[in-house]
Amino acid sequence: LQYLLNTALYMLEPWERLLFSTLLFAILSTALYSALVFL
Amino acid sequence: LNSRGVWLTYIILVFVLHFILLSIPYITTSVAWTLTTTIHNLCNYYLFHVVKGAPWETSDQGRARRFTFWEQIDDGVQWTGTRKFLQIVPVVLFFIASFYTKYDKTHFLINLATMLLAVVPKFPIFFGVR
Amino acid sequence: EEFEETPTWTAVVTVLGYAILSALGWLRDFLRNVGLEEKKTSHDPNPKDFVPLYQSYECFYTRNLYTRIRDVFNQPIASVAGAKVDVMERVSDDFNWTFKFSGKKIPSINLGSYNYLGFAENSGPCSNQAIKSIEKYGLTTSSTRHELGTQKYMVELETLMAKYLSVEDCIAFGMGFATNALNIPALAGKGDLIISDTLNHTSLILGARLSGAVIRKFNHNDMKDLETELRNAIIHGQPRTCRPWKKILIIVEGVYSMEGSLCKLPEIIALKKKYKAYLYVDEAHSIGAIGSHGRGVVDYWNVSPDDIDIHMGTFTKSFGSAGGYIAGKKSLIDHIRIHTHSGCYCPSMSAPIVYQIISALSIIMGLDGTNDGQKRIKQLARNVRYFRRQLVDMGFIVYGNDNSPVVPVMIFMPAKIAAVNREMLKRGCAVVTVGFPATALTESRVRFCLSAGHTKEMLDDALKAMDEVGHLVSLRYSKRNPP
Known part of the structure; x- marks a missing residue:
C-alpha cells in the first residue's frame, strides 16, 4: 500500500500498475546487470 | 513550478532518464549523455513551447488557452527564479555531455543543436512570438 | 498560526507522483487517439463540425487524474447534513467512469459540511x-x-x-x-x-x-x-x-x-x-x-x-x-x-x-430567552481546540489558527487524497479531501469542518479513525510535533 500510495499507482487501473511496475523492474534489473558487467 | 520540491524533482527526473539510458548494456557513456541531452531538450521544447493552455479548467475564462506553458509561468513575468532555472538546465546538460563525449565533433553538433532548440525560445525577445 | 513546511522528500515524491500520472495519462490519451481505449467522456468537448471550444489538453487532468478518484468527490447524501450524515454508497465497475447506487446508506460522522453551530437540523x-x-x-x-x-x-x-x-x-x-x-x-x-x-x-x-x-x-x-x-x-x-x-x-x-x-x-x-x-x-x-x-x-x-x-x-x-x-x-x-x-x-x-x-x-x-446560542458558540470553540490539539499530538501537519473551525490536515500526495477519504468512510467518518488545482500541487489536504453539533464521543471516534488511517497511509509528517 505504501508503494502504491507513494508512486500514485493507487489511483491507476490494474493493467497500468502492472505496466509501470514491469517497466520499473526492467530498468532496475538492466541497471543491476550493467553494474555487474561493468564491475 | 514554484512549489517546493519541483526543481529537485526535475533534476531527479533528468538523472533517472540518464540512469535508464546508462543501464542499457550496449550504450556507451558518451552516447548515454548525448541521448539524455537530446531527449531532455526535445521534451523540454515540446512541453514548454509547443503545448498551449492549461491541462485543467482554469477560472480565467480561457485566457491561458493562447499561451504556451513557458509564457504562463509566473504570469509572464521574465527572469524569475523558475525561468532562470529552466533556462540553465539545458546549458549545464550541454557542458556535461560535451565533457563526457570528450568534445567529439558529431556529439558536439547534436548537443549544440538541441541545446539551442531548448534555450533560444526562452529568451524574453521571443515571448509571445509565433 | 502554523504552516509547517512540506518536508522536501515528500514534496519530491508528490511531484514525481504527478509526473508518473501525467506520463500514464499521455499513454491513455494516445490509446484513445488510436482507438484502443474506449473509456472516454460521452460528450466530446469539441463536437465534430463545430468550432473547437477547448484545447484537448485542457481536460487532461479531468480525464486522467480527477476521473480516477472522483468516487470520493461530490458524494450524494441521503439525510440532513447535520452532525451525522447518511452517505449514499456508489459502486463503479469501470474505474469511476460510470456509477451505480448500491442502495446502501453509510451512516457517518459529518466532518465535511459547513455546519459550525449545528443549526443544520430537520427538527427543532x-x-x-x-x-x-x-x-x-x-x-x-x-x-x-x-x-x-x-x-x-x-x-x-x-x-x-x-x-x-x-x-x-x-x-x-x-x-x-x-x-x-x-x-x-x-x-x-x-x-x-x-x-x-x-x-x-x-x-x-x-x-x-x-x-x-x-x-x-x-x-x-x-x-x-x-x-x-x-x-x-x-x-x-x-x-x-x-x-x-x-x-x-x-x-x-x-x-x-x-x-x-x-x-x-x-x-x-x-x-x-x-x-x-x-x-x-x-x-x-x-x-x-x-x-x-x-x-x-x-x-x-x-x-x-x-x-x-x-x-x-x-x-x-x-x-x-x-x-x-x-x-x-x-x-x-x-x-x-x-x-x-x-x-x-x-x-x-x-x-x-x-x-x-x-x-x-x-x-x-439570545432573543429566544434561552442561552442555547452561547452554548453552541462555546461548544464549537471547545470542539475546535480539542480536535486540533489531538491531531497535532498525533504527528500530523495541521495548518492554520488554533481557533479556526476549519482544520486542514496535510496529505500532500495525490493518491492519498482518495485513500484517506475511502478509509475514513469505511470507519464511519465523512470527510472532504482537497487537491490540485484547488490547492497548490504539493499541498493536498483533508479538511475537517467541525460543528457545535459534534459530541465528544463523535470527535473521539473521528480521532481514532484518523489515527488508524494516518498510520495506514503514513501521514505523520510533522517534524515540529513528532507523534
Missing part, C-alpha cells in the same frame, strides 16, 4: 419556523426585488442582522457566491484599485474581475506585502496615466477555509487608516463561528465594526441556511440596494430560507 425551532413560513408565504416570489419589491420578512432579516453586527444597515441576498460576485462590481469600477489576498475565494476573484477595476494581489496574510502594494499603488498611481486612484479597496476574508487561517484584522485596519483605503471583509466562514458572541473576526479581534467599511458574510455555514449579506453604513447599503446586479438578476430569497436564518439568529443573540 428553526425548521418549525421555516415550515410555518411556507404555509404563510409559499416558497418563492419567482421574481427579483427590483421587479416585485422587497418582502416584509426580508426587512425583518436585514434589520435583525444589522442589529447583530452593530452596524447601521444590512442587505441580504439569496446566494453567498453571488453576494461577492454581483456586488463588488457595484462598489468598484474603472479607475479603482482592488488589493486582494492571494488565497481569496473564487467569488471575490470573479467579482473583482467583473468590476473592471485594476487588481493587485498580496501574499496570504502578509502585512508587509500589503503595505508595499499600498505604497506602490499610491506612489505610482494608475498604470500609463499615473493619475491617482479614485479609490483603493482592500479585500480579505475572515477565515480562509482552505488554510484554516484568520486574517490579521487589527493590522489591516491600521494600514487602511494610514493609507486611506477601503476595507471589505468576507466573513463567510467566520460569522457565527468565531468570536465570543459569534460575530466573526470583528468580535474575535475585538475591533470596532465601524472600522470596516463593508462587512460581508454568508448564512450557509453557521445558520444552516443559504445566502449572503452585506452590511455597513446606511449610505453604502442604499447605494447597493439600487446598483446591485443581483437586484435584477436573482430572484428574492425564499421564505423558509429567511426564517431559518431569523430563528437561528434569534437563538444566537
Whole structure:
C-alpha cells in the first residue's frame, strides 16, 4: 500500500500498475546487470 | 513550478532518464549523455513551447488557452527564479555531455543543436512570438 | 498560526507522483487517439463540425487524474447534513467512469459540511419556523426585488442582522457566491484599485474581475506585502496615466477555509487608516463561528465594526441556511440596494430560507430567552481546540489558527487524497479531501469542518479513525510535533 500510495499507482487501473511496475523492474534489473558487467 | 520540491524533482527526473539510458548494456557513456541531452531538450521544447493552455479548467475564462506553458509561468513575468532555472538546465546538460563525449565533433553538433532548440525560445525577445 | 513546511522528500515524491500520472495519462490519451481505449467522456468537448471550444489538453487532468478518484468527490447524501450524515454508497465497475447506487446508506460522522453551530437540523425551532413560513408565504416570489419589491420578512432579516453586527444597515441576498460576485462590481469600477489576498475565494476573484477595476494581489496574510502594494499603488498611481486612484479597496476574508487561517484584522485596519483605503471583509466562514458572541473576526479581534467599511458574510455555514449579506453604513447599503446586479438578476430569497436564518439568529443573540446560542458558540470553540490539539499530538501537519473551525490536515500526495477519504468512510467518518488545482500541487489536504453539533464521543471516534488511517497511509509528517 505504501508503494502504491507513494508512486500514485493507487489511483491507476490494474493493467497500468502492472505496466509501470514491469517497466520499473526492467530498468532496475538492466541497471543491476550493467553494474555487474561493468564491475 | 514554484512549489517546493519541483526543481529537485526535475533534476531527479533528468538523472533517472540518464540512469535508464546508462543501464542499457550496449550504450556507451558518451552516447548515454548525448541521448539524455537530446531527449531532455526535445521534451523540454515540446512541453514548454509547443503545448498551449492549461491541462485543467482554469477560472480565467480561457485566457491561458493562447499561451504556451513557458509564457504562463509566473504570469509572464521574465527572469524569475523558475525561468532562470529552466533556462540553465539545458546549458549545464550541454557542458556535461560535451565533457563526457570528450568534445567529439558529431556529439558536439547534436548537443549544440538541441541545446539551442531548448534555450533560444526562452529568451524574453521571443515571448509571445509565433 | 502554523504552516509547517512540506518536508522536501515528500514534496519530491508528490511531484514525481504527478509526473508518473501525467506520463500514464499521455499513454491513455494516445490509446484513445488510436482507438484502443474506449473509456472516454460521452460528450466530446469539441463536437465534430463545430468550432473547437477547448484545447484537448485542457481536460487532461479531468480525464486522467480527477476521473480516477472522483468516487470520493461530490458524494450524494441521503439525510440532513447535520452532525451525522447518511452517505449514499456508489459502486463503479469501470474505474469511476460510470456509477451505480448500491442502495446502501453509510451512516457517518459529518466532518465535511459547513455546519459550525449545528443549526443544520430537520427538527427543532428553526425548521418549525421555516415550515410555518411556507404555509404563510409559499416558497418563492419567482421574481427579483427590483421587479416585485422587497418582502416584509426580508426587512425583518436585514434589520435583525444589522442589529447583530452593530452596524447601521444590512442587505441580504439569496446566494453567498453571488453576494461577492454581483456586488463588488457595484462598489468598484474603472479607475479603482482592488488589493486582494492571494488565497481569496473564487467569488471575490470573479467579482473583482467583473468590476473592471485594476487588481493587485498580496501574499496570504502578509502585512508587509500589503503595505508595499499600498505604497506602490499610491506612489505610482494608475498604470500609463499615473493619475491617482479614485479609490483603493482592500479585500480579505475572515477565515480562509482552505488554510484554516484568520486574517490579521487589527493590522489591516491600521494600514487602511494610514493609507486611506477601503476595507471589505468576507466573513463567510467566520460569522457565527468565531468570536465570543459569534460575530466573526470583528468580535474575535475585538475591533470596532465601524472600522470596516463593508462587512460581508454568508448564512450557509453557521445558520444552516443559504445566502449572503452585506452590511455597513446606511449610505453604502442604499447605494447597493439600487446598483446591485443581483437586484435584477436573482430572484428574492425564499421564505423558509429567511426564517431559518431569523430563528437561528434569534437563538444566537439570545432573543429566544434561552442561552442555547452561547452554548453552541462555546461548544464549537471547545470542539475546535480539542480536535486540533489531538491531531497535532498525533504527528500530523495541521495548518492554520488554533481557533479556526476549519482544520486542514496535510496529505500532500495525490493518491492519498482518495485513500484517506475511502478509509475514513469505511470507519464511519465523512470527510472532504482537497487537491490540485484547488490547492497548490504539493499541498493536498483533508479538511475537517467541525460543528457545535459534534459530541465528544463523535470527535473521539473521528480521532481514532484518523489515527488508524494516518498510520495506514503514513501521514505523520510533522517534524515540529513528532507523534
